[in-house]
Amino acid sequence: IGQSYYLPILIYTFNGKTIRSSIGRDDWDLAIQIQDFNERMLEERLRDDSFKKDKVLWVPYHMLNCPSANLNIPAPKSEEIVEPELATAGAAAGNRKFPIFGDKYAYTPLKSNKLKGRVYYIVSGHGGPDPGAMGKRGNHSLCEDEYAYDVALRLCRHLIANGATAYMVLRDPNDGIRDEKYLKCDTDEVLWGDVKMNRSQKTRLFQRSDIINELYEKHRKQGVTFQRAIIIHVDSRSKRERTDLFFYHKSGNSEGKKLAANMHKTVKQKYKKYRNGGQYYGTISSRDLHMLRELVPVSVYIELANIRNTFDQQRIVERFNRQYLADWFYEGLIK
Known part of the structure; x- marks a missing residue:
């Protein structure tokens, strides 16, 4: 509480075709998450252009390297x-x-x-x-x-x-x-x-x-x-x-x-x-x-x-x- 942190972002080149082929991961749900993240960043004016226009795809580190938070874990x-x-x-x-x-x-x-x-x-x-x-x-x-x-x-x-x-x-x-x-x-x-x-x-x-x-x-x-x-x-x-x-x-x-x-x-x-x-x-x-x-x-x-x-x-x-x-x-x- 009261602290600010930087979100680690990986930069990929968007190949103009699909997010999956751009990042080398054949995962539809992951691609949708990445697309939503980039669109939200544009909506909130944290990006200047759409990744489809400037070919720069932002991928939060945790999306590729951390497990999903929505796991079927038994309650304590x-x-x-x-x-x-x-x-x-x-x-x-x-x-x-x-x-x-x-x-x-x-x-x-x-x-x-x-x-x-x-x-x-x-x-x-x-x-x-x-x-x-x-x-x-x-x-x-x-x-x-x-x-x-x-x-x-x-x-x-x-x-x-x-x-x-x-x-x-x-x-x-x-x-x-x-x-x-x-x-x-x-x-x-x-x-x-x-x-x-x-x-x-x-x-x-x-x-x-x-x-x-x-x-x-x-x-x-x-x-x-x-x-x-x-x-x-x-x-x-x-x-x-x-x-x-x-x-x-x-x-x-x-x-x-x-x-x-x-x-x-x-x-x-x-x-x-x-x-x-x-x-x-x-x-x-x-x-x-x-x-x-x-x-x-x-x-x-x-x-x-x-x-x-x-x-x-x-x-x-x-x-x-x-x-x-x-x-x-x-x-x-x-x-």
């Missing part, structure tokens, strides 16, 4: 107890493997206990019979529920890793966290407790709010004093209209307004640092939405982008952008 003996943080997230006792995150990300090491005793309800929009807002990118269909769900999963994993009890209220049995750009639209999502979603929109909304309020009351009786709900959606507007992230809170709820303000402030700081020009036009406001009005826990409602706008789509189709969103939301939540 000290963790082999039934804790609420593990049970509510769907992991076996003491396992630290959460199937809801998918095979690649299921193993979630406990980084800290800074959020122990806190309960979070993560709710991605729509799902089941309702894909939500729809967009097109080339020949690909973009479904709101799939992209909101992926960001929600990534946020939930952050919370679990830091000791929180976190509920994925909407759940897909086989998607998990996905790294591809184009997420397949499906209709097999269910709600917590394997509750099948009703075809009526109004009934579906009450199904969600009732589940959360029942869990809230259970934890309140257990003595939990800190419970929060985060609702994540993707907006749909005119194709020509670009939007930034918007945050909504329940009217008259000071704690909800404070939560939205903290998350908004965090995102604004990140945009100032990473976006060319540093502008950020997202706002905070109160809205009379069911998932704000009917929930007992303090809540924030987030719109990620305009799914119909080509520029906005980049915010959700690129996996590293979805991860950034989850990272920033987590940072804003714990302020």
Whole structure:
């Protein structure tokens, strides 16, 4: 803590064909990691040009010479107890493997206990019979529920890793966290407790709010004093209209307004640092939405982008952008 370190970087010449042939390693996953790293460095303006343009490929030393951090390592003996943080997230006792995150990300090491005793309800929009807002990118269909769900999963994993009890209220049995750009639209999502979603929109909304309020009351009786709900959606507007992230809170709820303000402030700081020009036009406001009005826990409602706008789509189709969103939301939540 309080120290700065240099990341060892190996320099390879990109041959203009593939990363694998450039580094002499026939490993697809490794090549994707290296590509993502170089693109992120360009995005954060730590590189002047794309490796495809200047033919200079940056390869972090650890990617070639250190084992993966995401290994199937048994949890320490000290963790082999039934804790609420593990049970509510769907992991076996003491396992630290959460199937809801998918095979690649299921193993979630406990980084800290800074959020122990806190309960979070993560709710991605729509799902089941309702894909939500729809967009097109080339020949690909973009479904709101799939992209909101992926960001929600990534946020939930952050919370679990830091000791929180976190509920994925909407759940897909086989998607998990996905790294591809184009997420397949499906209709097999269910709600917590394997509750099948009703075809009526109004009934579906009450199904969600009732589940959360029942869990809230259970934890309140257990003595939990800190419970929060985060609702994540993707907006749909005119194709020509670009939007930034918007945050909504329940009217008259000071704690909800404070939560939205903290998350908004965090995102604004990140945009100032990473976006060319540093502008950020997202706002905070109160809205009379069911998932704000009917929930007992303090809540924030987030719109990620305009799914119909080509520029906005980049915010959700690129996996590293979805991860950034989850990272920033987590940072804003714990302020």
